[in-house]
Amino acid sequence: MANGNNVQPVCTEKGALSGKDSNQSALIGAWKMVKFETGTGEELKEIPYTGQLIITDAGTLSAQASNPDKTVPDSAYTVNGYEALYGDIKIDDVAGRFILTVNSALASGLIGQKMERAFHLTGK
Numbered sequence: 001m002a003n004g005n006n007v008q009p010v011c012t013e014k015g016a017l018s019g020k021d022s023n024q025s026a027l028i029g030a031w032k033m034v035k036f037e038t039g040t041g042e043e044l045k046e047i048p049y050t051g052q053l054i055i056t057d058a059g060t061l062s063a064q065a066s067n068p069d070k071t072v073p074d075s076a077y078t079v080n081g082y083e084a085l086y087g088d089i090k091i092d093d094v095a096g097r098f099i100l101t102v103n104s105a106l107a108s109g110l111i112g113q114k115m116e117r118a119f120h121l122t123g124k
Contacts, residue, residue, distance in 0.1 A: 027119060060086065
């Protein structure tokens with residue numbers, strides 16, 4: 001969960017997995033990660049992660065991501081190049097941000113942390 005994730009939908013219809021209504025966030029659904037960046041502003045660094053995010057209308061997020069370069073040392077988020085976590089999410093569509101409270105994670109040091117992240121959706 002880097003500071004700026006650009007994601008692409010796994011399903012072609014918005015809300016196909018959640019029975020989404022017009023008052024729900026456009027972020028709800030299953031998403032394939034197509035870009036993973038860390039840092040801020042002009043110091044963003046792209047990391048070649050692939051993964052999936054699932055955001056439910058019940059207010060939860062689960063994420064799985066891996067770095068295909070197995071020579072990269074683990075970070076606070078990864079174990080053997082793999083990241084997996086689950087938690088409660090509050091989404092602010094207007095600001096393009098969400099806050100995740102981590103309830104469970106492969107890297108146990110993340111449990112209990114609040115992570116604020118930016119998002120940008122393009123396309124349908």
